[in-house]
Amino acid sequence: KEVLAGSTNYYELTWDLDQYKGDKSSKEAIQNGFYYVDDYPEEALTLHPELVKIRDLEGNLVPGISVQQYDSLEAAPKKIQELLKKANITVKGAFQLFSADNPAEFYKNYVAAGKSLLITDPMTVKPEFGQTGGKYENKAYQIDFGNGYATEVVVNNVPKITPKKDVTISMDPSSDNIDGQTIPLNQYFNYRLIGGLIPQNHSEDLNDYSFVDDYDQKGDQYTGNYKVLAKVDIRLKDGRVIKAGTDLTAETQVEHDQDKGMITIRFKEEFLQEIQLDSPFQAETYIQMKRIAVGTFENTYVNTVNKVAYASNTVRTTTPEPKKPEEPTTPNSNPNPKGNPTLPQTGTNDSSYMPYLGLAALVGVLGLGQLKRKEDESK
Known part of the structure; x- marks a missing residue:
């Protein structure tokens, strides 16, 4: 299942005792006690010990079982460290320990009677785990007469939410x-x-x-x-x-x-x-x-x-700041102000007219010469 951050997992842990129905163990063996260990992933889950429920398979609440949480094996009492070592159980970090307060009474009512128990253990996925996403595992063990037995590993995946x-x-x-x-x-x-x-x-x-x-x-x-x-x-x-x-x-x-x-x-x-x-x-x-x-x-x-x-x-x-519109240039109402007369253009643009001007001058000179000779002849 894909488990969302912030959601609560209700782990159903089965304390399997039906195989002991009719058991005739000694008092010494019974005094070794009866325990259930949940090696939960503390990096991903938050416990709710106040919400833990332990029932038999008929739905009846089971009294006389205590639950403790330890941050690590080193933080647990020496007695618990020795118990887990003897049962060949190695926990990773934090763990929960369920224990029968009165082993003899627990043995009589549930073990020898072959009545398995169901532990409902709510745990909430930490919000920060949803930032990274990933898988986490939960592994449990039961200890009967001092002997440890591992349960199946439960694997869940938390999707990474990336808006x-x-x-x-x-x-x-x-x-x-x-x-x-x-x-x-x-x-x-x-x-x-x-x-x-x-x-x-x-x-x-x-x-x-x-x-x-x-x-x-x-x-x-x-x-x-x-x-x-x-x-x-x-x-x-x-x-x-x-x-x-x-x-x-x-x-x-x-x-x-x-x-x-x-x-x-x-x-x-x-x-x-x-x-x-x-x-x-x-x-x-x-x-x-x-x-x-x-x-x-x-x-x-x-x-x-x-x-x-x-x-x-x-x-x-x-x-950005919006662009200001460019101010229009004021036109000059007097392009040829008084005192600044316009001179004739004599540059290269007018050079093509120069031969015609020279020709006209030449005709004028010739005409004047002919007129002068006629005047002399008449005299």
Whole structure:
């Protein structure tokens, strides 16, 4: 089974005594005592000794059995260290020890009677174990007449819950992530909150799956619009299948604290209870924002699963000062002010006209010469 962090395992430990029915052991052998040892993984689990129940197979509570917890073999009394050594039991770290307070009475009522016992031992998966995920083992032993016997090893896996956060312009799952980029002032955009994947074959029902976004209200303004989509196909207990991409907004509730800049979107518990244990579950949320200030703004969200919090990555966007429009140049109303006469252009652009000017001058000179001769002849 996939065991979620924060969930409680109810280990059912069988103290197997039925093979001793009709036993005629000596008083000396009986005084060696009757014990049950649970070598639990303290790095992953937290005990609840006040919730431990010991019953016979008919469901009757069994009195006269004490339970002690020791952080290590070295922390246990010398008598217990010798007991485990003689029984060839090696514990790893912390362990629980169940012991019959009165061995003779316990022998008479349960051992010689061949009545096996059932120990219900609740343990909660530590929240921090969900940050890393991984497997853990639980191994138990029973000690009868001083002899030790190992039970089967129980292995569980805790999935690693890894929420993710993006920044998008649209509410389309295929839209680009603009984390680390620039957002113009007054631009509308979305924080995309991708919830952690709950694997199929999980050990208990979901009762909480929420998105908690603590945004920077100095730079972002929540528009009141959000959308929630299924990320995987979800199988319900009534046989229906919700396809990935289906809009699940109606199955959620939202709370917004504008002063604190806090948005909480949570799935309704009655909907979560409809999900099959052998079905995966994952959802994503788009929260629409408007950028209302200049600067660099960071945002991280928390995905809670059965009241255990998992932080996402941090996104960062920057909004620069908007560009000021260029001022138009004032036109000059007097391009040829008085006192600055326009001179004729005599540069290379006018050189092509020079032959024509020379020709006209030459014609003028010749004409004047002919006129002069005619005047002389008339005289």
